[in-house]
Amino acid sequence: xNSLTGFKSANLIxxxxxxxxxxxxxxxxxxxxxxxxxxxxxISRPHSVPRHTLENILATKQFTINHVNxxxxxxxxxxxARYESQSEFDATGLTAEYLQxxxxxxxxxxxxxxxxxxxxxIDIKINNTKLIIGQIEWVALPENIVEMDGKxxxxxxxxxxxxxxxxxxxxxxxxxxxxxxx
Amino acid sequence: xNSLTGFKSANLIxxxxxxxxxxxxxxxxxxxxxxxxxxxxxISRPHSVPRHTLENILATKQFTINHVNxxxxxxxxxxxARYESQSEFDATGLTAEYLQxxxxxxxxxxxxxxxxxxxxxIDIKINNTKLIIGQIEWVALPENIVEMDGKxxxxxxxxxxxxxxxxxxxxxxxxxxxxxxx
Numbered sequence: 055x056n057s058l059t060g061f062k063s064a065n066l067i068x069x070x071x072x073x074x075x076x077x078x079x080x081x082x083x084x085x086x087x088x089x090x091x092x093x094x095x096x097i098s099r100p101h102s103v104p105r106h107t108l109e110n111i112l113a114t115k116q117f118t119i120n121h122v123n124x125x126x127x128x129x130x131x132x133x134x135a136r137y138e139s140q141s142e143f144d145a146t147g148l149t150a151e152y153l154q155x156x157x158x159x160x161x162x163x164x165x166x167x168x169x170x171x172x173x174x175x176i177d178i179k180i181n182n183t184k185l186i187i188g189q190i191e192w193v194a195l196p197e198n199i200v201e202m203d204g205k206x207x208x209x210x211x212x213x214x215x216x217x218x219x220x221x222x223x224x225x226x227x228x229x230x231x232x233x234x235x236x
Numbered sequence: 237x238n239s240l241t242g243f244k245s246a247n248l249i250x251x252x253x254x255x256x257x258x259x260x261x262x263x264x265x266x267x268x269x270x271x272x273x274x275x276x277x278x279i280s281r282p283h284s285v286p287r288h289t290l291e292n293i294l295a296t297k298q299f300t301i302n303h304v305n306x307x308x309x310x311x312x313x314x315x316x317a318r319y320e321s322q323s324e325f326d327a328t329g330l331t332a333e334y335l336q337x338x339x340x341x342x343x344x345x346x347x348x349x350x351x352x353x354x355x356x357x358i359d360i361k362i363n364n365t366k367l368i369i370g371q372i373e374w375v376a377l378p379e380n381i382v383e384m385d386g387k388x389x390x391x392x393x394x395x396x397x398x399x400x401x402x403x404x405x406x407x408x409x410x411x412x413x414x415x416x417x418x
Binding site: 179 | 402404416
């Protein structure tokens, strides 16, 4: 079932609770919702078991999105283990990095990092999941991936893709096609 | 903005209106919503301009998802041109294929094809988009991509990924990682 929709984005979601205790979780459901305002969404599974990511976002109204790249994908995957009290940063060796005024931690080893404020949470009643929507407040990325036309070459940043629950893929650009006209 | 969330799935959404006139549109926002029941979601942009896909889904309560592969990505991309009365099947040379009892057309040239019934449409009020949710009713895929453990190797089916609005990528599997434990 998890493979049927095609390739998925690979992102680490960084959050903290009110006391500053951090959480880091890999998500493959992050999607573009709109450009103006800049909105991003992700699916949170049912709240019946502890979901630290959702709880922390509700508490602080902030989260970070950090692209998984080919050098950190094993540590990123390991964040999906059920750590109860230990932070996934400590458990996996990934490094928390902070931005002034932002409670949620970024992942130092990620090449593309996005800071977001909570914009909305929408209940998907049919299967008791939630669509968490964030507005982009801050972005960091390597200068050399910004192309002449302002587009980003995320392949050059070593961002990777996921299929199914646990298969990681590098990519190879085939072609950038022009805006389609009749 | 469209590149910031990472790699995206590449799917052709097939629909028909009550008269059987077909529409085909490339979507990069198809995501897995849940496995039980098997639910898939996709984002539809504001309804202020004609959105044949959404109108047809509302009319017939059915649609198809067809994986874009490396041999049809140029035709798939061309479906994003603003065809008014002509079907994108006729305009791009892709072939409509039908399943008994299913009004929505499948794409013959796709290797992975999914038939869905409309399960819900959720308004995302913050930017006037909609999350269209379908329940999977039928799946066709090549036998050789089903692995021993029942997982699908979508890379072997030549499924591809998108970054930004118009860049197409082939993938290369790095590793399938085991279920993460503490």
